[in-house]
Amino acid sequence: MLLRFVTCSCRHACLGVSWMRSSPWRTAIHTQKVACRTFSNRTFRPMKALSANMALLKEEAMDKLLGPDGIPLDIYLLRQTNVIWKFDDENSLKKWEVSTDKEIGGKSEASISLGKSGRTLLFQGSLNTEPARDGKVRYSGYSTLRSKRVKGSFGKSKHYDWSPFNVLHLRVRGDGRPLMVFIIVENFFSLHDDDLYNYFIYTRGGPYWQDVKIPFSKFFLSSRGRIQDAQSAMWLDKVNGLGITMGDQVSGPFKFEIDFIGIAIDPAHSEHFAYELYGKAK
Amino acid sequence: MGSFQWISRSLIPRASAFLASVPSLSGSFPRLVHITPTANLWQKDDVKKAVAMTHKLPGKREDAKSKEDSEDNGAALSVYDMAFRRAGSGPRGRTKSTFSQVVDSFCEQDIRRHGHVEFIYAALRCIPMFGLKRDLSVYHSLLKVFPKEVFVPVNFIQRMFNHYARQQECALAVLEQMEHNGVWPTRETKDILVQVFGNKCHPIKKLHRILYWFPKFRHANPFPVPDPLPTDPLAVSSLALNRIANDLDARVTIYQSGSDAIDVNEDKQVVPHIVGIQSPDQREELSRHDVNKPLYVDGPERVWLRDTPIAYYILRGDVIPADRKNEHVDPERSLYYPLELDLDLERDLGDDLSFHVEDVPEGPVFAMCVAGDADQATLARWITGLQEDNPVLTQMPIIFRMTEHDFLESEQSDGEMGQEQQLASDQEPEHDSKQRGSTYSGEARAKTCSESGEYQLDSQDGYAEFDKFSGREWRRERAKVWPNHTSPFMVTRVVPPEDPICPTLLARVACSTSSNRDCSSSTSSPSLFDVQHQVEELKIAL
């Protein structure tokens, strides 16, 4: 395990911790420029940043008067469903970011746009499973759509609290290819920075919308692309984001449309966690 | 430490001896053998020399004029790769038996199995070339290359310190390739691994992981695709259409016309088909559709059945405005109990399980079809066939909205959508279907389809081999094999001329969800429909 000091392009020296796992069969190691998170590439405008942050702070204060999370208490307590992401206008696209295996030298492409009706998110592109020729990468061919972290005032990180709910509900329209949906959960140790809770979405294809309902108990823990042995249920009280990956090892174009992503309470679902653990063999 | 020298000391002479022993090898040795047997391969300079001499730089097209060229030049990562390639280029070609022969001869020629790790890695690289990715016995044979009981730790210190780490890594690589290709290990796998590495090794742990997670997700797919896909194009089209129809009552119909028979050879006639699907609900909705509003034929859209894309076309209508959908319930509807209560109370939020999102405004879908290489004329043929069950179609105007991009490329590379074309009875369709068929060579295609059973090119030789084409060119080559964006599921049927099928203009063969027609899957017709024929027979009114 190596600790490295990394300097970013600005004057500030940031400590970048990268844990290289001692797994000789690693799938892909990509060198990443550690971006300085404090300041962007633009010129730093202190007063403008301050006023923006004060506005956010005011909004947060007003929301607290209304109720938890800015929602009136009776709705907050009684609601059985909640729509987290809708795609009504261009601003909603800004909450999402797309990445492909071009980071590791692959040739897949992907992009997002609003669908034909202007009410959906269209995630499309093409996968190319040919790995980069750097001797280290063995598998390639993926593209990911991930929600951006929500920031509060003064860079405070905001989390979603999904604890009353137990089912993830997406209305999607795929083209028959399977995808993986993952949830990024807030962690305490930076060791767990690459931890994701994953599950599969199998699309039917065709012109009809598909309702995908995945109980949160079905999500399994993975880190850096590897399923972990020590599994545990996801903690829903501090969720940072959600993402969808296309990587079914088939080269070719794909198209995936999302109408909305929401969470719901399924009263018939009582499972806490779907994967049983076994003790170590003696 | 010790294992390093153990491998290096004995690698070269063993390797050269091994090469000589493989039967189908030619006499010349690869240039690798220029390094003297006594030299230590792991010295820096020698390594550089070896690299310079033996390896070619990737991606340069002038080096790779032909496959045979590259093979003889010895462009390989190791000696063992070459051995496999030599075996594969023999008279029997790349089959399981030639592969097994190489493995067996390695095992036989040295009881200590010197160089086995490198050999196994080379074999793993060559497995895709031989088309044995999903064969469990091949992986077992590779695991059996490990000498038995040598690597089993005998005391607690050995158990602590990752005994024979390189070998364990190699076995893990074998298991990982099995996992990647979806091959399920069995008891025999475990037995072999236990004999080789003992009970508590990393490969056994990985085996346990595979056998824990694989069964959990085996039936996770609510829309499973049969593995392997059926070869009959009709079955595959039916499969695709039933999948996307989302209705258990939908029925697949095959439209064909005897007068469309195309003479391929003297003794063969091909009668092309269109496979369509419609459910009773769709039929009912179509019958209630406003006759003055146009219908649209959209396409081709793509649906994937595991790794095979299939083009389909949709017949749909305009968006229905929202207020029309809410119909007040007639109070004189139910004879026994009221269907609506006259109360001013709404549902409580705690019992409201619906999402407060408006429906995406989209037109209703009335029917879908798979028509292979379809142009407007072909689809018009489909519409005519639909008219039998939906007489109201004869009065409706149909607008064809066909997208013009390369079917196998993603849509984002094309800026524009296809133009809308309204069909007039005397207007020639803009796409000339004959032209599209010109670059096709039918025999080559038939061979590819029937041989491997999977509709994938075999030219991908794995990552050790430098591909001749970049990804883009590979796709182009693929497009060549399936000309003009047709999937091999262009539905045709070979018919002897004495027995013309369907003497009537449009004979419809209704096919249920699970029937498998026994027509041959030879797909050898370049263009489905003669344009002139079509235009005369079209009866779609505006």
Add this chain to the structure above:
Amino acid sequence: MLARRAASLLVGGTRSSRRSFWCVTGHVPCWLYPATDHSLSCSRLLRTGSVSTIYAKDLFQGELNKEEVFPFPEISNDELDELNQLVAPVEKFFNEEVDSANIDAEAKIPRELLQRLGELGLFGMQVPVEYGGLGLSNTMYARLGECISMDASISVTLAAHQAIGLKGILIAGTEEQKQKYLPKLSSGEQIAAFCLTEPGSGSDAASIKTGATLSEDGKNFLLNGTKVWISNGGIADVFTVFARTTVPDAQGQSTDKITAFIVERAFGGITSGKPEDKMGIRGSNTCEVNFENTPVPVENVIGNVGGGFKIAMNILNTGRFSMGSLCAAMIRRLIAMSAEYACTRKQFNKRLGDFGMIQEKFAVMAMQAYVMESMAYLTAGMLDRPGMPDCSVEAAMVKVFSSEGAWVCVSEALQVLGGLGFMKTYPYERYLRDARILSIFEGTNEILRMFIALQGVQHSGKIMTNRVKEMKRGDVALVFGTLFKKMKDSVVSTVDLGLTGKDGVTHPSLENSAKKLEENVYNFGNAVYIVLHRFGKTIVDEQLVLKRLADVATNCFAMTAVVSRASRAISIGLRNHDHEVLLANTFCSQIYFKNNYLMSELQKHAPENMDANIQKIAFDVLNQRQYLCSSPLERTF
């Protein structure tokens, strides 16, 4: 013959005392309904609208209208004598001349038998005397129904003829129509049938396809269409047919509405299909009836053109209550027959009747019979009150309870006989097959539960709307008041709806049962309130909830009937009144716990509430249209 004479005696004109009620509680004799002198006797002008809500609908508010049900309705001594005189020949006829086994085997009722039934006057029991019928009250009709229930095929034939077949003419027909058709129908010369059901339309009136178009000369309607499963379809001469006609509505646009027609077979164009081969009631003729350009004179329209829907609803709602007495009589007979067997057959040196499980069966049968009788006669009594009350909900409750109870009891009686009960030599299997149709015809039980629950919820919903809205708005005083009341209820249950105590209407021996009834009714009112709060008008879609509401209401009505009847029995000292009180108390205790369980299932977060699971299972199964689980022998690897 005798019956005719008895009927004519009844018709004397001076007898109007059929409508006097005596209240005997041992305290103060009170005249609830003074004797009426007007000769209502024969012509019953049945109105189509409801006049008073009576009893069942107020249960949904948690209110017990004890004046309606206490005391148990009685008939006068004279009426009782006349009734017995009516009943005797009918019973003799059924005992001696009707061969049920033969009717079942041949799947046909002999023509002579039908003639004899006509002579006994059984074809027009509720038809007023001036039209040739017997003009019986509902109570008497229920009593006669008990005799007729000896043979199920005959009772279904008669019910199809008079309870629905000619009811339309009776309820909404004009004088000319009545004069023309009722005499022949009442004498049995002509038989009536009710034609509503079509292949695509069971309870959905919108999918009725039979159409009637006015001919060019405007004198006839031409009827075209097919009706299926018409009882008496093959032997009937007069049909009440419901068909679609085009009428201009309020805005002037033409819409399709249903109209009721009287159609005679003599009009031509009517063909009946082959009689259906049925599981039970095989003697009754059920077949398909086709109408092909049948000319129906415009005078034969019942009510208005386009007003057929309401007529159909009223006909269907009024014929139901007699099933209670029918089923009760059948169970009485079964008890007698199977008890005979149980007390003679010996195993292990003990009589079957000494074994606990067999004893339980008899107890169940006795209780069920008692309850059915009580409910049926209570409803009949309520219907016989002046003012034509709307007891459709009570009648539906009787039907639901009786049909399901009959099925269970017949099954148990067969079980007592074991293998013998299964053989055709004994009538049990015939009774079982005949009993199966009870929960299907005259409105399937599922639909009737919806009817009961929705009528009740609609009625109480109107009253509770304001209360619910204030609660939702979060009126603090109201919230705290409700909370306090709930806490008080959970600690101290002092529900007093007036059945017991100083001014109570029940006999002290039934005090416990009455208290249980009160508690159930009070909690039921609260449950309905909560349900309205949760679902509002979308409760129409929550069938599982509505089913429970209907079940609780039916059980409460059953308890009321039983308590009322037993109270009267012990007060006036009927024979075996102690046995009646025992039956009443046992039944009430059992049902009290069942009701409590049903009401706890209604709560949203109760562990007993499995509604969401049930719906999820059903959704998964129906999506794939098959059983989903893998075989227990399957492997994944």
